Amino acid sequence: MKKNWPLWEVFVRSKNGLEHRHFGSLHAADADMALENARDVYTRRNEGVSIWVVESKYITASNPADNGELFEPAQDKIYRHPTFYDLPDEVKHM
Amino acid sequence: MSEKEIKNLEAIFEARIARDEKIEPKDWMPEKYRQTHIRQISQHAHSEVVGMLPEGNWITRAPSLRRKAALLAKVQDEAGHGLYLYSACETLGISRDELYEQLHSGKAKYSSIFNYPTVTWADMGAIGWLVDGAAIINQVPLCNTSFGPYARAMVRVCKEESFHQRQGYEIMLTLCKGTPEQKAMAQDALNRWWWPSLMMLGPTDAASVHTEQSMKWKLKRKTNDELRQQFIDQTVPQADLLGLTIPDPDLKFNEKTGHYDFGAIDWDEFWQVVKGHGPCNKERMNARVSAWENGAWVRDAAMAYAEKQENKKVAKAS
Amino acid sequence: MKNENLYNYILGIADNSLILGQRLGELCGHGPNLETDIAMTNINLDLIGQARSYYQYAGKLTGQDKSEDDIAFLRLEREYRNVLLVEQPNTHFGYVMVRQFLFDMFHFMLMEKLQHSKDETLVAIANKGIKEVSYHKRFSSDWIKRLGDGTAESNAKIQEAINDLWRFTDEFFQLTEADKAMVEVGIGVDVSKLKEDYYKKVSEVLEEATLQTPENKYFTKGGKEGLHTEHMGYILAELQYMQRTFPNMTW
Numbered sequence: 001m002k003k004n005w006p007l008w009e010v011f012v013r014s015k016n017g018l019e020h021r022h023f024g025s026l027h028a029a030d031a032d033m034a035l036e037n038a039r040d041v042y043t044r045r046n047e048g049v050s051i052w053v054v055e056s057k058y059i060t061a062s063n064p065a066d067n068g069e070l071f072e073p074a075q076d077k078i079y080r081h082p083t084f085y086d087l088p089d090e091v092k093h094m
Numbered sequence: 095m096s097e098k099e100i101k102n103l104e105a106i107f108e109a110r111i112a113r114d115e116k117i118e119p120k121d122w123m124p125e126k127y128r129q130t131h132i133r134q135i136s137q138h139a140h141s142e143v144v145g146m147l148p149e150g151n152w153i154t155r156a157p158s159l160r161r162k163a164a165l166l167a168k169v170q171d172e173a174g175h176g177l178y179l180y181s182a183c184e185t186l187g188i189s190r191d192e193l194y195e196q197l198h199s200g201k202a203k204y205s206s207i208f209n210y211p212t213v214t215w216a217d218m219g220a221i222g223w224l225v226d227g228a229a230i231i232n233q234v235p236l237c238n239t240s241f242g243p244y245a246r247a248m249v250r251v252c253k254e255e256s257f258h259q260r261q262g263y264e265i266m267l268t269l270c271k272g273t274p275e276q277k278a279m280a281q282d283a284l285n286r287w288w289w290p291s292l293m294m295l296g297p298t299d300a301a302s303v304h305t306e307q308s309m310k311w312k313l314k315r316k317t318n319d320e321l322r323q324q325f326i327d328q329t330v331p332q333a334d335l336l337g338l339t340i341p342d343p344d345l346k347f348n349e350k351t352g353h354y355d356f357g358a359i360d361w362d363e364f365w366q367v368v369k370g371h372g373p374c375n376k377e378r379m380n381a382r383v384s385a386w387e388n389g390a391w392v393r394d395a396a397m398a399y400a401e402k403q404e405n406k407k408v409a410k411a412s
Numbered sequence: 413m414k415n416e417n418l419y420n421y422i423l424g425i426a427d428n429s430l431i432l433g434q435r436l437g438e439l440c441g442h443g444p445n446l447e448t449d450i451a452m453t454n455i456n457l458d459l460i461g462q463a464r465s466y467y468q469y470a471g472k473l474t475g476q477d478k479s480e481d482d483i484a485f486l487r488l489e490r491e492y493r494n495v496l497l498v499e500q501p502n503t504h505f506g507y508v509m510v511r512q513f514l515f516d517m518f519h520f521m522l523m524e525k526l527q528h529s530k531d532e533t534l535v536a537i538a539n540k541g542i543k544e545v546s547y548h549k550r551f552s553s554d555w556i557k558r559l560g561d562g563t564a565e566s567n568a569k570i571q572e573a574i575n576d577l578w579r580f581t582d583e584f585f586q587l588t589e590a591d592k593a594m595v596e597v598g599i600g601v602d603v604s605k606l607k608e609d610y611y612k613k614v615s616e617v618l619e620e621a622t623l624q625t626p627e628n629k630y631f632t633k634g635g636k637e638g639l640h641t642e643h644m645g646y647i648l649a650e651l652q653y654m655q656r657t658f659p660n661m662t663w
Contacts, residue, residue, distance in 0.1 A: 003397050004189065004190075004191050004393075004397075005393060005396065005397060005445070007181075007184065024178055024181055024246075024247075024250070025181045025184070026177060026181065026447055027190065027445065027447060028447065029393075029396035029397050029399065029400040029558070030396070030399070030400035030403060030404075032554060033396065033400075033447075033554070033558075036451065036550075036551060036554070037447040037448075037450075037451065040447070040450050040451040040454050041174055041177060041447060041450055044170070044171075044174070044450075044454070045254070061120060063120065064118070064120050064121045064122070065122070143441075143446070146440070146441035147441050150440050150441035150442075153437040153438075153440055154434055154437045154438055154650040154651065155650050155651070155653045155654060156654070157481075157485075157654035157655060157658075157661075157663035158481045158485075158663045159460060159463065159464050159467070159480055159481060159484055160464075161663055162437070162460060163457060163460050163461065163464075166437065166440060166453055166456060166457055166460070167453075167457060169440050169441060169453070170440065170449075170450055170453040170454070170457075173441070173446050173449050173450050173453070174446075174450055176446055177446045177447070177450070180446075215654055215663070265663075268662060268663060269663075271662075272661055272662055273658075273661055275658065275661075276658070276661060381441070381442065384442075385441070385442040385443065385444070386444075388444070388504065388505070389443065389444025389445060389448075389505065390444075391505075391563070391565050391566055391569065392444040392448075392505045392559070392566070393444055393445060394562070394563055394565075394566070395558055395559050395562025395563050395565070395566030396558045396559075396562060397562075398562045398563045398566075399557065399558040399559075399561050399562040400558075402561060
């Protein structure tokens with residue numbers, strides 16, 4: 001059985017001060033090649049100053065079917081947001 | 095899952111799309127949605143990759159270094175766009191190799207326009223101007239399509255593609271400002287690429303089998319005929335500016351509708367090319383298949399090397 | 413021409429980039445997969461960019477307002493000064509990579525030295541070019557290792573390409589009359605001095621790639637003097653097709 005080049009996810013920092021952002025994916029035989037391919041595919045227009053690559057199979061993703069229990073409980077915790085608290089307009093710098 | 099449960103999920107799913115929510119790869123989706131997306135996204139990817147060939151044909155003969163660099167960059171972008179689109183397709187649970195297999199066996203289609211030959215340098219201009227022009231009209235609405243990975247790929251594609259059409263039009267403009275010989279070359283290219291470009295926007299609404307479902311899933315925002323009209327309306331003035339004549343004696347601005355009326359499209363030719371009997375179908379497919387087959391030992395070697403390196407690392411660590 | 417030696421010296425460097433770019437141009441759309449295709453086109457674009465900078469500079473030296481395209485497209489075969497290696501055909505991916513690797517290793521060393529030329533324009537081109545070439549060298553060296561130490565088939569194929577192309581490497585280190593004149597005034601690089609280091613570095617990569625360094629002592633040369641292999645005429649036929657068929661037009 002022939003093995004195909006695995007899939008990698010590419011994360012690019014567009015400039016210092018910004019986080020690495022998911023840019024897309026590509027195929028490569030090894031990590032060095034994945035980095036080089038990422039450079040050639042995703043930064044042709046000067047889009048990046050730093051690249052991360054990770055083989056897609058190492059990403060653990062949450063299951064959308066669990067979204068209810070994972071994310072909905074956070075929806076009613078409105079006291080985590082500044083607007084929850086009533087203060088008079090005269091209070092400054094807060 | 096019972097039939098009733100599936101119906102229920104489908105209803106929730108359709109409602110999400112109707113609310114303009116995006117669908118992501120791991121979300122539940124009807125099997126038909128998955129299959130339709132695999133078909134359309136891969137067809138789009140194949141078109142980018144096969145589309146490299148007619149223009150690639152002129153890289154070594156480009157008339158100036160500036161043009162050579164621009165053409166190379168453009169053809170390279172098409173490889174990139176193919177790659178983005180294959181990646182989007184892969185999130186639906188099919189590998190790029192399987193998609194290639196479908197292309198090479200003739201099971202998958204690609205845009206029929208790439209089965210026409212590029213015979214003069216002016217064809218590089220006409221393709222950029224007309225073919226990319228028609229493609230943009232098709233693609234811009236897809237930036238808002240319902241499937242997240244496809245929409246994101248299209249945003250990137252559209253951003254990068256903006257130079258392609260300008261590149262083509264500039265070639266035409268230079269030819270039309272040049273010698274009579276050059277202008278004739280430009281006119282000849284327009285004559286040959288005009289009708290195929292109109293066909294590229296797809297069969298008429300009456301003959302289009304997927305339109306209704308695709309509109310619902312936002313894979314299409316406008317019908318083929320609407321897109322074609324939009325293309326003609328925006329291209330005619332551009333041809334005027336070049337001083338070129340569009341090869342359609344019935345083309346006329348209709349004051350009442352505010353659009354151009356145009357002559358009958360030869361749909362027999364369209365279907366002939368789609369069915370594999372265009373001027374270059376065989377050549378295009380041979381080129382793709384032989385690139386893939388000739389590259390097999392290279393891809394295998396890289397994989398074997400990677401495994402060896404991995405084993406060395408493991409041996410060192412233990 | 414006042415600066416004929418400098419002009420010829422520049423062409424000796426520029427034509428390598430142009431002709432290798434022309435060869436790589438044949439491959440665009442035909443690579444072993446999309447990623448590799450894109451990567452090789454990036455190399456090609458770097459090379460064409462470099463060639464343009466050199467030709468623009470050379471054009472100014474002629475004193476006749478010659479454009480980069482006049483120089484790139486409108487010379488006779490005997491007036492092209494590229495080394496023979498870069499005009500060798502894309503027989504298979506192994507040949508493409510070996511040709512690239514053997515050239516990149518030399519090109520990088522040349523750029524390193526050219527950064528210290530007394531000619532400011534050449535220094536500027538070399539300063540920009542060395543970063544590109546450094547990446548080319550890394551890319552092609554990595555591939556030599558993958559193909560050399562990959563499968564038995566790839567090892568045999570790449571070894572075949574090395575054995576075939578090896579005879580073109582010695583030409584890098586030959587000095588033409590223009591080279592000598594430019595070395596003398598501190599503008600040109602004395603390439604003969606790069607030879608030992610070149611073969612040492614090349615063998616290191618080959619060894620890591622489990623490949624044999626050929627022992628062949630017979631070398632072919634002539635490109636730098638404008639005497640090319642039979643392939644060159646066909647390369648120029650394509651390169652010059654438009655300019656020759658439609659002379660004196662703007663594109």
